[in-house]
Amino acid sequence: MSLTGPYDPNNIFARILRGETPAVTVWEDDHVLAFMDVFPQSEGHVLVISKTSRARNLLEVEPDVLTRLTAAVRRTARAVDRALSPDGLSVMQFNGEAGGQTVFHLHFHIIPRWADRGLKGHRDGPIAEPAVLRAQAARIAAALDPD
Ligand code: AMP
Numbered sequence: 048m049s050l051t052g053p054y055d056p057n058n059i060f061a062r063i064l065r066g067e068t069p070a071v072t073v074w075e076d077d078h079v080l081a082f083m084d085v086f087p088q089s090e091g092h093v094l095v096i097s098k099t100s101r102a103r104n105l106l107e108v109e110p111d112v113l114t115r116l117t118a119a120v121r122r123t124a125r126a127v128d129r130a131l132s133p134d135g136l137s138v139m140q141f142n143g144e145a146g147g148q149t150v151f152h153l154h155f156h157i158i159p160r161w162a163d164r165g166l167k168g169h170r171d172g173p174i175a176e177p178a179v180l181r182a183q184a185a186r187i188a189a190a191l192d193p194d
Contacts, residue, residue, distance in 0.1 A: 050143040054101040060152035064098055071180040073126075073187050076194075078112075079119040083180040084156070086172040091131045091159040091183050095119050096152060103151040104142040120155045122192055129190035131183075133159035137166075 055061070062068040064080065071083040073093055084092040097116055102108035108116070124136050139156040141147035149170055160166065167173075 050104060050106060050146075052103070054103055055151060056101075058150055058152050060094075060096050060150055060154065064096075069177075071177065071184045073123065073184045074191055078115045081119060081123045083175070083184050085174055085180070086170070087175050087180075088156075088158050088167045088169060088172055089133075089160060089164065091127050091133070091187065093123055093127060093157045093187065095123055095155045095157065100153065102153045104148065104153055105140060106142065108153055116153075116155065120157060123187070124157050125192055126187045126190040127157055127159055130186040131159050134162045135160040139169075141169075 059068060063070040063082070070080075071085075073081040073083065075081065075098070078098055079095060080098055081093055081095045084094050095116060097108075097112050100109060100112040102112065105113075120138060124138065127133070128136065137156070137158040137160055139158060140154070141149075147169060158166070
């Protein structure tokens with residue numbers, strides 16, 4: 048999938064937004080959804096997406112949507128920090144297949160990092176137990192800044 052082309056309304060994140068595929072939500076509002084990555088690269092790996100935009104990547108996103116997404120990434124990252132006390136946080140975002148993107152609905156990865164733990168590979172981690180993801184999401188949600 049190149050950087051240009053049509054938005055696929057049946058991509059997995061579009062299906063999550065329509066409630067057709069389950070996801071473990073951390074928090075949401077009318078504009079954004081933060082949810083747990085099911086193939087986490089580390090404990091507490093969260094994804095942030097727009098609920099309203101059909102941008103496939105950063106090149107296509109509307110400036111006002113990007114502003115909301117950036118604020119949501121910051122809010123989520125602060126909560127991940129409080130909840131899980133990582134040593135660092137990687138915020139990642141991939142564009143186009145050659146750029147490492149596998150789901151073509153713009154998203155940001157928030158990946159907690161610990162100095163003494165390696166990072167699982169992008170796109171090849173084992174699938175996480177839903178109960179484990181739910182517990183992590185609850186801890187992160189409890190640590191969110193107020194709106
Ligand atoms: P990217 O490769 O940057 O497009 O990232 C897509 C991310 O979506 C990967 O980290 C996948 O593990 C994650 N992912 C794929 N399917 C799902 C799903 N059903 N629920 C949550 N995360 C998913």
